[in-house]
Amino acid sequence: MKLRIATWNINSVRLRAPQVVKFLQEEAPDVLCLQEIKCENDAFPTATFRKAGYEHMAVNGQKGYHGVAIVSRRPITNVDRRGFCGKSDSRHISAVLGAVPGQPVLHNFYVPAGGDEPDPERNDKFAHKLDFLDEMTEWFAASAGKGSQILVGDLNIAPFESDVWSHKQLLKVVSHTPVEVERLARVRGSLDWVDVMRAHTPEPEKLFTWWSYRAKDWRASNRGRRLDHIWVTPDLAGSAEDMRVIEAARSWERPSDHAPVIADFRF
Protein backbone atom coordinates (compact mmCIF):
# COMPACT_ATOMS: atom_id res chain seq x y z
CA MET A 1 0.00 0.00 0.00
CA LYS A 2 0.98 3.63 -0.53
CA LEU A 3 1.02 6.20 2.24
CA ARG A 4 1.72 9.91 1.91
CA ILE A 5 2.80 11.69 5.10
CA ALA A 6 3.20 15.46 5.33
CA THR A 7 4.55 17.76 8.03
CA TRP A 8 3.99 21.52 8.27
CA ASN A 9 4.65 24.18 10.87
CA ILE A 10 1.49 26.18 10.22
CA ASN A 11 2.08 29.11 12.64
CA SER A 12 -1.58 29.38 13.74
CA VAL A 13 -3.96 26.78 12.35
CA ARG A 14 -7.01 29.00 12.83
CA LEU A 15 -5.57 31.81 10.72
CA ARG A 16 -4.40 29.41 8.03
CA ALA A 17 -7.10 26.75 7.97
CA PRO A 18 -7.90 27.74 4.33
CA GLN A 19 -4.26 27.14 3.35
CA VAL A 20 -4.36 23.76 5.06
CA VAL A 21 -7.48 22.80 3.09
CA LYS A 22 -5.82 23.96 -0.14
CA PHE A 23 -2.80 21.82 0.71
CA LEU A 24 -4.98 18.80 1.48
CA GLN A 25 -6.83 19.21 -1.80
CA GLU A 26 -3.74 19.76 -3.95
CA GLU A 27 -1.33 17.27 -2.41
CA ALA A 28 -3.73 14.73 -0.90
CA PRO A 29 -1.57 13.49 1.96
CA ASP A 30 -2.97 10.56 3.90
CA VAL A 31 -1.68 12.07 7.12
CA LEU A 32 -0.72 15.66 7.88
CA CYS A 33 1.22 16.57 11.01
CA LEU A 34 0.92 20.20 12.07
CA GLN A 35 3.06 22.21 14.49
CA GLU A 36 2.54 25.61 16.11
CA ILE A 37 -1.23 25.38 15.87
CA LYS A 38 -1.33 28.06 18.60
CA CYS A 39 -4.79 27.21 19.90
CA GLU A 40 -6.47 25.07 22.50
CA ASN A 41 -7.93 21.70 21.52
CA ASP A 42 -11.54 22.84 21.24
CA ALA A 43 -10.55 25.75 18.96
CA PHE A 44 -8.94 23.41 16.41
CA PRO A 45 -10.82 23.63 13.06
CA THR A 46 -11.95 20.02 13.19
CA ALA A 47 -15.15 20.51 11.18
CA THR A 48 -13.27 22.31 8.40
CA PHE A 49 -10.83 19.46 7.90
CA ARG A 50 -13.53 16.82 8.25
CA LYS A 51 -15.39 18.48 5.38
CA ALA A 52 -12.21 18.17 3.32
CA GLY A 53 -12.32 14.40 3.84
CA TYR A 54 -10.04 14.09 6.85
CA GLU A 55 -12.11 12.49 9.57
CA HIS A 56 -9.43 11.36 11.99
CA MET A 57 -7.78 13.99 14.15
CA ALA A 58 -5.71 14.09 17.30
CA VAL A 59 -4.78 17.42 18.86
CA ASN A 60 -2.41 18.51 21.61
CA GLY A 61 -2.99 22.24 21.82
CA GLN A 62 -2.47 25.06 24.28
CA LYS A 63 -3.40 28.70 24.35
CA GLY A 64 -1.30 31.03 22.22
CA TYR A 65 1.87 29.00 21.87
CA HIS A 66 3.19 25.73 20.41
CA GLY A 67 0.63 22.97 19.87
CA VAL A 68 0.71 19.96 17.54
CA ALA A 69 -1.91 17.92 15.72
CA ILE A 70 -2.36 14.93 13.44
CA VAL A 71 -4.96 15.18 10.66
CA SER A 72 -5.62 11.93 8.81
CA ARG A 73 -7.94 10.32 6.31
CA ARG A 74 -6.93 6.90 7.58
CA PRO A 75 -7.79 5.61 11.04
CA ILE A 76 -5.32 6.32 13.81
CA THR A 77 -5.24 4.67 17.22
CA ASN A 78 -3.32 4.77 20.49
CA VAL A 79 -2.98 8.57 20.56
CA ASP A 80 -0.39 9.71 23.09
CA ARG A 81 0.74 13.15 24.22
CA ARG A 82 4.04 13.26 26.06
CA GLY A 83 5.20 16.13 28.21
CA PHE A 84 8.95 16.77 28.12
CA CYS A 85 11.25 18.35 30.69
CA GLY A 86 8.54 18.32 33.34
CA LYS A 87 6.64 21.05 31.51
CA SER A 88 3.07 21.15 30.27
CA ASP A 89 4.11 22.56 26.85
CA SER A 90 2.23 20.93 23.94
CA ARG A 91 5.15 19.79 21.85
CA HIS A 92 4.45 16.15 21.07
CA ILE A 93 1.65 13.92 19.89
CA SER A 94 1.85 10.40 18.51
CA ALA A 95 -0.51 7.83 17.09
CA VAL A 96 -0.39 4.37 15.62
CA LEU A 97 -1.17 4.17 11.89
CA GLY A 98 -3.63 1.35 12.33
CA ALA A 99 -4.26 0.56 8.65
CA VAL A 100 -0.58 0.46 7.70
CA PRO A 101 1.35 -2.85 7.64
CA GLY A 102 3.42 -3.18 10.78
CA GLN A 103 1.32 -0.48 12.45
CA PRO A 104 4.16 2.05 12.81
CA VAL A 105 3.99 4.73 15.49
CA LEU A 106 3.98 8.26 14.05
CA HIS A 107 5.51 10.95 16.28
CA ASN A 108 4.90 14.64 15.64
CA PHE A 109 7.33 17.01 17.42
CA TYR A 110 7.75 20.71 17.94
CA VAL A 111 11.20 21.07 19.53
CA PRO A 112 11.81 24.32 21.46
CA ALA A 113 13.33 27.04 19.26
CA GLY A 114 15.81 27.96 21.97
CA GLY A 115 15.87 31.77 21.98
CA ASP A 116 18.67 33.90 20.60
CA GLU A 117 21.74 33.32 22.80
CA PRO A 118 23.34 29.89 22.19
CA ASP A 119 24.63 29.60 25.76
CA PRO A 120 22.71 27.32 28.15
CA GLU A 121 24.27 29.12 31.15
CA ARG A 122 22.85 32.47 30.13
CA ASN A 123 19.76 31.46 28.20
CA ASP A 124 17.14 29.23 29.84
CA LYS A 125 15.37 28.66 26.53
CA PHE A 126 18.52 27.24 24.95
CA ALA A 127 19.11 25.06 28.01
CA HIS A 128 15.54 23.80 27.65
CA LYS A 129 16.13 22.99 23.98
CA LEU A 130 19.20 20.88 24.84
CA ASP A 131 17.38 19.16 27.72
CA PHE A 132 14.43 18.41 25.45
CA LEU A 133 16.74 16.78 22.88
CA ASP A 134 18.45 14.72 25.58
CA GLU A 135 15.10 13.50 26.86
CA MET A 136 14.13 12.52 23.30
CA THR A 137 17.35 10.51 23.06
CA GLU A 138 16.73 8.62 26.28
CA TRP A 139 13.08 8.02 25.54
CA PHE A 140 13.65 6.62 22.05
CA ALA A 141 16.63 4.53 23.15
CA ALA A 142 14.31 2.89 25.67
CA SER A 143 11.86 2.05 22.86
CA ALA A 144 14.40 0.04 20.86
CA GLY A 145 13.02 -3.22 19.56
CA LYS A 146 9.41 -2.21 20.10
CA GLY A 147 8.50 -1.79 16.44
CA SER A 148 8.61 0.61 13.51
CA GLN A 149 8.50 4.35 14.14
CA ILE A 150 8.24 7.52 12.07
CA LEU A 151 9.26 10.90 13.47
CA VAL A 152 8.29 14.16 11.82
CA GLY A 153 8.09 17.78 12.80
CA ASP A 154 9.80 21.07 13.37
CA LEU A 155 13.00 20.11 15.18
CA ASN A 156 14.28 23.71 14.99
CA ILE A 157 17.77 22.52 14.03
CA ALA A 158 19.40 22.57 10.60
CA PRO A 159 22.11 19.95 11.11
CA PHE A 160 24.19 19.96 7.93
CA GLU A 161 26.13 22.65 6.10
CA SER A 162 23.79 22.31 3.13
CA ASP A 163 20.77 22.72 5.43
CA VAL A 164 21.48 26.45 5.74
CA TRP A 165 22.14 29.27 3.29
CA SER A 166 25.51 30.03 4.91
CA HIS A 167 27.17 27.55 7.23
CA LYS A 168 29.84 30.06 8.21
CA GLN A 169 27.43 32.89 8.99
CA LEU A 170 25.08 30.68 11.01
CA LEU A 171 27.60 28.82 13.18
CA LYS A 172 26.71 31.04 16.15
CA VAL A 173 23.03 31.36 15.30
CA VAL A 174 20.63 29.18 17.28
CA SER A 175 19.38 26.37 14.99
CA HIS A 176 22.82 25.65 13.50
CA THR A 177 25.31 25.82 16.41
CA PRO A 178 27.64 22.84 16.86
CA VAL A 179 26.32 22.07 20.35
CA GLU A 180 22.71 21.60 19.28
CA VAL A 181 23.69 19.86 16.03
CA GLU A 182 25.65 17.37 18.15
CA ARG A 183 22.66 16.89 20.47
CA LEU A 184 20.41 16.23 17.49
CA ALA A 185 22.91 13.69 16.18
CA ARG A 186 22.55 11.87 19.49
CA VAL A 187 18.77 11.80 19.07
CA ARG A 188 19.31 10.37 15.58
CA GLY A 189 21.59 7.74 17.05
CA SER A 190 19.03 6.66 19.66
CA LEU A 191 17.36 4.32 17.17
CA ASP A 192 19.69 4.79 14.18
CA TRP A 193 16.99 6.95 12.66
CA VAL A 194 17.18 7.44 8.90
CA ASP A 195 16.91 11.05 7.69
CA VAL A 196 14.45 10.56 4.83
CA MET A 197 14.91 14.05 3.41
CA ARG A 198 18.66 13.64 3.09
CA ALA A 199 18.37 10.05 1.89
CA HIS A 200 16.36 11.42 -1.00
CA THR A 201 18.30 14.66 -1.54
CA PRO A 202 21.88 14.03 -0.38
CA GLU A 203 24.37 16.67 0.55
CA PRO A 204 25.73 18.96 -0.73
CA GLU A 205 22.48 19.95 -2.43
CA LYS A 206 20.82 22.78 -0.50
CA LEU A 207 17.53 21.83 1.13
CA PHE A 208 15.43 24.32 3.09
CA THR A 209 11.97 24.27 4.72
CA TRP A 210 11.92 27.67 6.44
CA TRP A 211 12.50 31.21 5.27
CA SER A 212 12.26 34.20 7.64
CA TYR A 213 9.38 36.63 7.37
CA ARG A 214 11.93 39.41 7.63
CA ALA A 215 13.35 39.06 4.13
CA LYS A 216 11.84 41.40 1.59
CA ASP A 217 11.76 38.65 -1.02
CA TRP A 218 12.27 35.22 0.52
CA ARG A 219 12.78 33.50 -2.83
CA ALA A 220 15.24 36.05 -4.18
CA SER A 221 17.42 36.13 -1.06
CA ASN A 222 16.83 32.38 -0.38
CA ARG A 223 18.31 32.57 3.10
CA GLY A 224 16.60 29.38 4.18
CA ARG A 225 17.17 26.66 6.72
CA ARG A 226 16.04 23.00 6.94
CA LEU A 227 14.31 23.00 10.31
CA ASP A 228 11.63 20.42 9.51
CA HIS A 229 12.43 16.74 9.32
CA ILE A 230 11.11 13.30 8.46
CA TRP A 231 12.89 10.36 10.08
CA VAL A 232 12.14 6.63 10.08
CA THR A 233 13.51 3.64 11.93
CA PRO A 234 15.93 1.64 9.74
CA ASP A 235 13.40 -1.09 8.93
CA LEU A 236 11.31 1.53 7.07
CA ALA A 237 14.18 3.15 5.15
CA GLY A 238 13.40 1.24 1.96
CA SER A 239 9.72 2.14 2.20
CA ALA A 240 10.30 5.85 1.65
CA GLU A 241 10.07 6.29 -2.10
CA ASP A 242 9.87 10.04 -2.59
CA MET A 243 10.23 13.35 -0.75
CA ARG A 244 9.29 16.89 -1.71
CA VAL A 245 9.34 20.32 -0.07
CA ILE A 246 6.29 22.24 -1.26
CA GLU A 247 8.05 25.60 -1.58
CA ALA A 248 5.11 27.11 -3.46
CA ALA A 249 3.13 27.21 -0.21
CA ARG A 250 5.61 29.74 1.18
CA SER A 251 4.23 32.19 -1.38
CA TRP A 252 0.55 31.57 -0.79
CA GLU A 253 -1.49 34.43 0.64
CA ARG A 254 -0.60 35.12 4.30
CA PRO A 255 1.85 32.19 4.38
CA SER A 256 3.45 30.32 7.22
CA ASP A 257 7.20 30.91 7.37
CA HIS A 258 7.61 27.12 6.96
CA ALA A 259 6.91 25.11 3.81
CA PRO A 260 5.27 21.69 4.08
CA VAL A 261 7.31 18.54 3.47
CA ILE A 262 5.87 15.36 1.96
CA ALA A 263 7.22 11.81 2.03
CA ASP A 264 5.70 8.99 0.00
CA PHE A 265 5.89 5.49 1.41
CA ARG A 266 5.10 2.11 -0.08
CA PHE A 267 4.65 -0.66 2.43
Place this chain on the structure above:
DNA sequence: ATGGTCGCGGTGCGA
Protein backbone atom coordinates in the same frame (compact mmCIF):
# COMPACT_ATOMS: atom_id res chain seq x y z
C1' DA B 1 26.94 45.28 11.90
C1' DT B 2 22.14 45.90 12.31
C1' DG B 3 17.47 45.31 11.76
C1' DG B 4 14.33 43.44 9.41
C1' DT B 5 8.31 40.42 10.35
C1' DC B 6 4.94 37.65 12.12
C1' DG B 7 0.77 35.68 15.65
C1' DC B 8 -1.40 35.89 19.95
C1' DG B 9 -4.02 38.81 22.70
C1' DG B 10 -4.79 42.87 24.11
C1' DT B 11 1.14 43.67 26.83
C1' DG B 12 5.17 42.18 25.52
C1' DC B 13 6.69 37.36 24.44
C1' DG B 14 8.16 33.89 21.55
C1' DA B 15 9.77 32.74 17.13
